[in-house]
Amino acid sequence: MKKSEYIxxxxxxxxxxxxxxxxxxxxxxxxxxxxxxxxxxCKNIKDAALSYRWPWRxxxxxxxxxxxxxxxxxxxxxxxxKKGGAAKLRASSIDVFRWGGVLNxxxxxxxxxxxxxxxxxxxxxxxxxxxxxxxxxGKVWNMNSGxxxxxxxxxxxxxxxxxxxxxxxxxxxxxxxxxRKWDTIPEELLFPFAPPRNSAxxxxxxxxxxxxxxxxxxxxxxxxxxxxxxxMLRASWIIDAVINEVKCIKESDLKCGEIKIPKHRFxxxxxxxxxxxxxxxxxxxxxxxxxSSINSINTQYQYQTLCKGSKFNAELSDxxxxxxxxxxxxxxxxxxxxxxxxxxxxxxxxxxxxxxFPLDNDAAxxxxxxxxxxxxxxxxKVIGKTFNPPDASSLAAILYNLExxxxxxxxxxxxxxxxxxxxxxxxxxxxxxxxDGKSDES
Numbered sequence: 324m325k326k327s328e329y330i331x332x333x334x335x336x337x338x339x340x341x342x343x344x345x346x347x348x349x350x351x352x353x354x355x356x357x358x359x360x361x362x363x364x365c366k367n368i369k370d371a372a373l374s375y376r377w378p379w380r381x382x383x384x385x386x387x388x389x390x391x392x393x394x395x396x397x398x399x400x401x402x403x404x405k406k407g408g409a410a411k412l413r414a415s416s417i418d419v420f421r422w423g424g425v426l427n428x429x430x431x432x433x434x435x436x437x438x439x440x441x442x443x444x445x446x447x448x449x450x451x452x453x454x455x456x457x458x459x460x461g462k463v464w465n466m467n468s469g470x471x472x473x474x475x476x477x478x479x480x481x482x483x484x485x486x487x488x489x490x491x492x493x494x495x496x497x498x499x500x501x502x503r504k505w506d507t508i509p510e511e512l513l514f515p516f517a518p519p520r521n522s523a524x525x526x527x528x529x530x531x532x533x534x535x536x537x538x539x540x541x542x543x544x545x546x547x548x549x550x551x552x553x554x555m556l557r558a559s560w561i562i563d564a565v566i567n568e569v570k571c572i573k574e575s576d577l578k579c580g581e582i583k584i585p586k587h588r589f590x591x592x593x594x595x596x597x598x599x600x601x602x603x604x605x606x607x608x609x610x611x612x613x614x615s616s617i618n619s620i621n622t623q624y625q626y627q628t629l630c631k632g633s634k635f636n637a638e639l640s641d642x643x644x645x646x647x648x649x650x651x652x653x654x655x656x657x658x659x660x661x662x663x664x665x666x667x668x669x670x671x672x673x674x675x676x677x678x679x680f681p682l683d684n685d686a687a688x689x690x691x692x693x694x695x696x697x698x699x700x701x702x703x704k705v706i707g708k709t710f711n712p713p714d715a716s717s718l719a720a721i722l723y724n725l726e727x728x729x730x731x732x733x734x735x736x737x738x739x740x741x742x743x744x745x746x747x748x749x750x751x752x753x754x755x756x757x758x759d760g761k762s763d764e765s
Contacts (some may be wrong), residue, residue, distance in 0.1 A: 325456050326560045334509050339564045341499040347571035354600035372593035386592050387579025389419040396474040412440040418471045426724050453480045457556050461549035482591045484555035486517035487598030493533035493541040494601050500536050508539050515544035529600045562590050573598035628716040635717045643751050650716045656714040664747050666701035684715040725753045
């Protein structure tokens, strides 16, 4: 269906009215920010947008700074798309993924399909626009949290539909259903979410599930590109309708010096902040800092290795001295930050920063001393016998995501090299920012 038909549906109209009323009226929400231990709270959606924070690398975490950066990316993307500039489309897409903390996996996709990007992006935005039809969105290429950001910038007025925005919209719909005493939630308003990437050992796991209402649950869009695309369009329709209803967002709320924040980005930012963590019950009570451990069976893994795509989780210790890596198989690895720096320094005399070196993660060969002087051997030399060489695969994916390592997967064996030699302090800071972004899905 198209927007004109969608927003006339009875429950959709009621939800638009409810949503608009919560922009500036009471809609309190609070939670604990896991990375800092600080409490975040808002009085309503406008307040949530004004309290926006996103610790991306390269600038302030304020909304105006993010918007300014996104406008730059949008300009490059649109110019490159108009001229068929595949290389610039790839580079700018990677910039957007980096901003969003979702490089893992997405960078490889745009690199592998660089020549086809103009065609694939044009096909997508011909379907994904405010005047479009949600019944033709089943085959949008590579829709996920990362590509949602790119497609949003290519399609004027479209919101970035990620796990946090989806969770917040579902939560609002549920509160509307309770307030308006609906019998059920119609399919048109079952905004899907994606589970957050909680560690298997998390004692205070994030929640993105709005819960059920009269036996009806909100679905997950993980792996369902068509579902995410449909609701990205529907969310944009609703927010566009809400903008027409709301008069309390002032021009001063939308300006930071010379930077003007589009209204749909402002509302999207409020939803993004609210959707970080939802209550596990129907109230907006403060989340406990001591929830029970999450069952590892339900863990959503943050990363995948570059060669085999094996999934794993990673997190910093409380003291920021150790990187913890865990997966479904094998024992968790605890690699000290000092040892990571030591391994990189060990590699430089052997390979420099120009030559490519191997992953070198064969346990038997590395332990016997017949490794190839790659990352696995370097870590084994620095850490000693307690290091399990296959864990070099996971560490390589993390360092690649941080752009410490460069990877050329067209090379058959020696395909890594040091791109930037970090200091201990810069590596810790990059890891903190990286994991702050990992409450989203890639």
